[in-house]
Amino acid sequence: MDKLKKLSNWFEVRIDLSGVKKFSDKKVVPVHQQHFWYAIGGITLFLFITQIVTGILLLLYYRPAADSAYESVQFIMTSVRFGWLIRSIHSWGANLMIFFLFVHMFSTFFMKAYRKPREMTWISGAILLILALAFGFSGYLLPWNKLAFFATKVGTEMAAVVPGVGKHILIFLRGGEDVTGATLTRFFGFHVALLPMTTFFVLLIHLVLIQAQGMSVPPTLEKEYKKNPKTMKFFPDFILRDAVGWLAVLGLLGVLAALFPWELGEKADRFASAPMGIKPEWYFVFLFQTLKYIPGRIFSLNGEALAIFAIGLGVLFWVSVPFFDRRAQKNLPSKAFTLIGIVLIIYIIVLTTISYFFSS
Amino acid sequence: MKETSKSRRTFLLSGLLSSLTAFGAMMLYPVWRFIMPPKVPESTQNSVKAAKVNELEPNSGKVFPFGSKPAILIRLGNGEYRAFTAVCTHLQCTVQYRKDFKLIWCACHNGRFDMNGNVVSGPPPLPLEPFEVAISGSDIIVSKRA
């Protein structure tokens, strides 16, 4: 303890840390029936950190070229000691992170945490979701196997239906007209440089906003909370409880990686037919299934283009929810938006289930 | 006096802004050009050896490279050959021949085409482009239609 005191003195003589100390002493988290959900964002953050760590480890052996990517992942899985573990944790972690991201997003949605003054927190969060999906999409191609090859082909091809600039976007994404080694090299660059850097900054904004504004209390509990405001200190009470959650997720990650090591599949071949059962990652599956129901032509318009346009509008709406939900902004109950959230969740679950269990 | 200094100020400010914009554009132009990949010459191949004469059983198919794109050769039940581009007109997956349906099938979104390349069902908006098939000695030659 004496040593610690000395160390903190050493710093305090050089920089004024009293502001930080005062802030951390005063910071509290509201306690109410729903405060469990406050832990989910932290779990997502924890998973993001594990992705960074395991990703840097994979970089030691991975090679981003069409003739060596698959082989290098095979080498990681079979020859590198604990390579299977690191790769499986990275793959499972990516999926868990996106899962918790969805849970976190819907929980803040239903608790109407996007009300003034937290609009920017919501928007930065929505950008983080888009970045996380981009991480998933670009990372999926990196092992250069058949499933990923065709999933990438279909996924990038959809950009081409955007009127006007679509073709340019497609060529930019693929590094050419087709999905080739050039695409792999590009996606690698997005996955390990562009996306991490961008995510880091948006995440910083997200977290600074949360620190500056504190946690919101959902409108349904606000009255009661104001009468009887129970809180918990952030340091150390809340952080320690968070740590339990992180540990549990780490355990889950370890179990999943050990019992179900991530598969590698067959090497991609540009001149082979698309394999049976081709599917994108599960978090895109509901969109993928939607596309199956869209006819090629709707009133002489390109069906895909219409679907993509509708999805784009939906995303835009979702990002700007704080500005559409006028009633919540005035602290009135806004059942319509709660309903939209519920319908969206049901839609996602139903289409995903159909695609996995009832579809040829 | 006040008036002239104000207009001089806006003049200088707009001058500064436009030169900054020009400078920015100058920096971004090469970056933009760098990002968009150069065109690699498309193969102008018009015909290719797709298979040997007795390679395919009746009622089976094979995907082969035609230039930089895959194409499909099918031997019908009656021994006749058909060839098409193997690039699905929907979202560009590579199609395959399904013996059980006697159809060309795309695994990506369950698109189906008949033996003339026409869409039977599923999302593909256009038929598959058909190719000419000729037999020369022991080779099956597939070529683009003129």
Ligand code: HEM
């Ligand atoms: C990499 C992705 C993300 C990370 C690491 C992350 C992390 C966090 C953390 C640690 C918190 C504080 C604790 C909590 O409320 O759970 C938080 C709060 C919040 N997040 Fe995220 N988040 C991410 C993505 C998102 C997304 C996709 C959204 C919504 C579109 C979002 C919206 C919010 C909102 C509105 C809050 C404030 C909650 C409140 O004050 O009650 N976040 N985030």
Ligand code: FES
């Ligand atoms: S790409 Fe062939 S059906 Fe969609």
